[in-house]
Amino acid sequence: MSITVRMILAEKGRAVVTAKGDTSISEIATILHQNRIGAVVIVGRNDSIVGIFTERDLVGAISKHGAGCLSHPVSTEMTENVYRCDEGVSVNELMEVMTKRHFRHVPVEVDGRLAGIISIGDVVKSRIREVEQEAEHIKSYIAG
Template sequence: MAITVRMILDQKGRSVITAPARTPIAEMARILHQNRIGAVVIVGDDNSISGIFTERDLVAAIGKHGGGCLTTPVKAEMTENVYRCGEGVSVNELMQVMTERHFRHVPVEVDGRLAGIISIGDVVKSRIYEVEQEAEHIKSYIAG
């Protein structure tokens, strides 16, 4: 049985650090640092996904505009066209998309609302587990 996004979220939890689009970039940097995360999902008042702001976005903003951008609302520098997935997506499918598109965080959406977030670390961890389980099955088969 293939591991799905739903299985990962059921195990790790569904809480996601979010912020509104008006949040200053300096505050976003604090949120990233304090929570030891690489991305914050930007949401509207109805908890719909408006964008995502990552460590890469922070570095790009400072690189382009200097320190003066820190008072700018995150809306100006966030990624607006966010790839998102549903809970039924398999880890293998998601891993392929994340590799091809070069991103490390994917918000999970259910009925147009944020339902969780999957990081590349979550994908790798689940894939390692899957490989270990396959190895155990093979050992059992050979031994039995």
């Protein structure tokens, strides 16, 4: 049985730190720091995903525009074309996409609405647990 995004969300929860597009980049930096996270999902009406702003986006904005960009709305520097997945995606599929595209966070969308977020850490923990379970099954088979 393959572990899916739905299974990870059932275990870790569906809470996602979000903000609106008019939130300042400085406020987003504070949100990232206070929550000890690497990404904030930017939402529009009805919790639709309109962008994502990550630590990499913050560094890029400061690098391009200097500290003055901190007062700009996050919508000016967020990643708008957000890769997202649904709950039925397997961890192996998601790991492949995250590795190829260098993503560390993927929002989960259900019926056009934000339903959770998966980090690379979530994927790694899930995969480790899966490998440990496989090892236990093999040990049981050999011992039995």
